[in-house]
Amino acid sequence: xxxxxxxxxxxxxxxxxxxxxxxxxxxxxxxxxxxxxxxxxxxxxxxxxxxxxxxxxxxxxxxxxxxxxxxxxxxxxxxxxxxxxxxxxxxxxxxxxxxxxxxxxxxxxxxxxxxxxxxxxxxxxxxxxxxxxxxxxxxxx
Amino acid sequence: xxxxxxxxxxxxxxxxxxxxxxxxxxxxxxxxxxxxxxxxxxxxxxxxxxxxxxxxxxxxxxxxxxxxxxxxxxxxxxxxxxxxxxxxxxxxxxxxxxxxxxxxxxxxxxxxxxxxxxxxxxxxxxxxxxxxxxxxxxxxxxxxxxx
Numbered sequence: 200x201x202x203x204x205x206x207x208x209x210x211x212x213x214x215x216x217x218x219x220x221x222x223x224x225x226x227x228x229x230x231x232x233x234x235x236x237x238x239x240x241x242x243x244x245x246x247x248x249x250x251x252x253x254x255x256x257x258x259x260x261x262x263x264x265x266x267x268x269x270x271x272x273x274x275x276x277x278x279x280x281x282x283x284x285x286x287x288x289x290x291x292x293x294x295x296x297x298x299x300x301x302x303x304x305x306x307x308x309x310x311x312x313x314x315x316x317x318x319x320x321x322x323x324x325x326x327x328x329x330x331x332x333x334x335x336x337x338x339x340x
Numbered sequence: 341x342x343x344x345x346x347x348x349x350x351x352x353x354x355x356x357x358x359x360x361x362x363x364x365x366x367x368x369x370x371x372x373x374x375x376x377x378x379x380x381x382x383x384x385x386x387x388x389x390x391x392x393x394x395x396x397x398x399x400x401x402x403x404x405x406x407x408x409x410x411x412x413x414x415x416x417x418x419x420x421x422x423x424x425x426x427x428x429x430x431x432x433x434x435x436x437x438x439x440x441x442x443x444x445x446x447x448x449x450x451x452x453x454x455x456x457x458x459x460x461x462x463x464x465x466x467x468x469x470x471x472x473x474x475x476x477x478x479x480x481x482x483x484x485x486x487x
Contacts, residue, residue: 230468233466306456310457316457319374
């Protein structure tokens with residue numbers, strides 16, 4: 200459940216992310232692969248070297264999906280429904296990895312938006328990304 | 341024993357020299373108490389922790405944050421034997437403080453986020469990886485004496 204303040208914080212932070220989804224999305228994935236190299240196993244078909252076009256494209260996709268979800272917090276289940284199916288039936292990414300990527304996304308936000316990413320914004324985002332992760336793994340079993 | 345490359349030792353020591361223990365410690369502990377409010381269970385003697393502003397303004401939080409960062413310095417000075425360096429501290433957290441080791445992980449992640457906010461572009465993915473490796477060693481050492 201999100202308070203009005205939390206919703207406002209998520210919206211205002213994400214407004215600043217929107218122009219940079221490809222760059223920051225790519226960076227989040229780059230951090231994921233650097234800090235948690237085992238996550239690369241899910242990307243064997245892709246060039247995961249730093250700055251690769253494939254990773255920037257994928258990072259953009261991830262951030263835009265997060266953005267759509269952030270833009271309609273009361274309907275997260277609907278917004279994420281097809282992605283939830285995808286992760287459950289096709290990708291079968293172990294859910295522990297959602298936490299790892301969420302952490303890297305928070306690092307990117309703190310890194311690029313140091314004054315906006317206050318403790319309250321951090322709390323709102325941590326909650327939000329945890330909800331996204333829970334919904335993505337909801338149909339696993 | 342943990343193997344550290346020269347690059348890793350350099351990354352850890354160079355950044356450590358630039359870290360204000362009080363400020364970074366304060367920000368990290370404030371964020372832990374705000375983002376994971378159940379951690380407040382360990383700080384019942386700290387007074388007002390009722391909201392983010394109260395936590396950030398609490399002098400005991402500030403003092404304790406600095407204490408934690410000062411202790412991290414010990415690990416950095418003894419990178420080749422963090423386990424021995426932290427044996428007593430681990431015992432303290434287990435036997436006296438009764439802290440769930442999961443909290444070490446929460447503080448570790450939060451510290452990374454605080455460093456990312458402070459160092460901007462200098463906090464590259466490679467630097468982040470080194471610091472996360474270092475904090476994983478610290479967390480393992482602090483958990484080691486639990487029984």
